[in-house]
Amino acid sequence: MSTQAVLDKNIKKSSDTKLESLSRNIKKQRIVRNIICIFLCIMSLLPFYIMIINSTRPSAAIQQGLSLIPSNQFLSNVRKLIVKSAGVGTPLYKAMFNSLFISVPATFFAVYFSSMTAYGIYVYHFKLRKVAWSFILGIMMIPMQVSIIGFYKFMIQLGMNDSYIPLIIPAIAAPSTVFFMRQYMKTALPLEIVDAARIDGSGEFNTFNTVVMPLMKPAIATQAIFAFIASWNNLYTPSIILSSSTKYTLPMFVQVLRSEQFRSDYGVIYAGLLLTVLPLFVVYFALSKYIIAGVALGGVKE
Template sequence: MSYSANYSGATAKNLNSNFYTVKKKGRFSIGRAILYVFMTALAVICFLPFYFMIINCTHSSQDIAQKLLIFPGLEFLENYKRMTLLVPIWKGMANSLMIAVSATILSGYFGALTSFGFAKYKFKGKEFLFAIVLGSLIVPQQIALAGISKVIYTLGLVDNRLALIIPAMANPAMVFFTRYYIQSAVSDSVLESARMDGCSEFRIFNSIVMPMIVPSLATMSIFTFIGSWNSYLLPLFILNTQDKYTMPLMTALAKGVYQNDFGAVYSCIAMSMLPIIVVFSFCSKYIISGLTAGAVKE
């Protein structure tokens, strides 16, 4: 009887606790409502420039200059045809795609390899070298451009797309983010077991470490791709031939050629942003999972 009474009392206590928990969760909160309104307003503000860009590329230049357009029009094909007459937009798209994909692959592999060395190896001067990597994060690209340009001129890579791909191997943001992920996700016992089985260090990295750090690599690779695609200053200094121009340079070219033809300019801008929107739309879940990995422990 005592056991049954205690069991019934515990059950009733749990039911009451669950009832009050559900009631508390379902209760209206002014702070939560304000937070939702703020987040919705922020999302709308961030989306509006892309929306107006897409809307404007479907209208004539006269309509764009005279009034605020909210609904799409029927002039996109005409704007696109005028834009492609003098601007090789598809060549720029192919150049940017080749450079961005190559830079992303090199940055991901060599950045992860460097991070593995900083995270799992002990050697003299490791913390000092890592401090230099962190220090390079705060150097603006405008300041670093002088040194990069000197190296590129010395190597004879002027007007060569390799000059935009090779520097991606040294990505301090990739090293910084991936190092701490490796420290938390890759156990030392796993590495020691692999070494006892006769695996070389490169095989351990390629076969064991790389599959375990896919979330962090996916997250940083997306940022690397977007940064490489949107890069304007370095290609402007390096590339001289129009057939090698990237999408940002093609957009600047279209703005110079079609100064008063806003429809053609907006069409070029919309096409340059389309791959970024597609990549971010399909890969945003990897960004969220990579940034929140390790934040919650079971």
């Protein structure tokens, strides 16, 4: 065997060894990543699973300790919750309806008008464009707690205290949603499409509603989930604005579960908490397909 052949054989052997070593390292890294992801997934889902299990257990069993096996007391806990809530002033179904009555239009206003605002800042070139964008970013840094006193006084002057209007209409101003939408438009909305629609004679509102909004479905679905969850779980503002017990939202209703009437019945409390988060799961699973479709579309985009 010639020297060149021996050299080529050694090089090939060394290359195969390196490839095998690299393949083993990739497999090890993949296993470690999978283990970490599975662990984090379990840690994220465990509180929800415990809540579901405890909603099916009697109060005495919950006080004895943790269990991962469901019981058969869920319907009994729900019946107790309905009976006891009748004396609070807001039945359970009424509190859920109140939350839906606020969350659905608030989510629509937040997503639609925020998308429109982001579209205007991204597409149109006007003198105060940068100032407007800086103002929106600055508003994101101001928490609601800072302005709540002035907001409440303003609602009293308008005669809108103890009303759902202050909980729905202000959702139009959602700076974080505007920020997300504009950043998404920069990657998913070519200006050539807007120009082509204008050349075809489409009006600005028609272009936005029929051309831009369908392209924004993944971003809209994402922000709709966040907006609905924020509105559904909002306890701070409704507690200040609403004073009539018949107008209580579901988070306000759950807060009543901490009173002496419910405090000792943990099964009823967990059943109420489960009924509180169920609509959030429904909204997420209804909109998650658009998010997955958007991720898949972005993965194949050149």
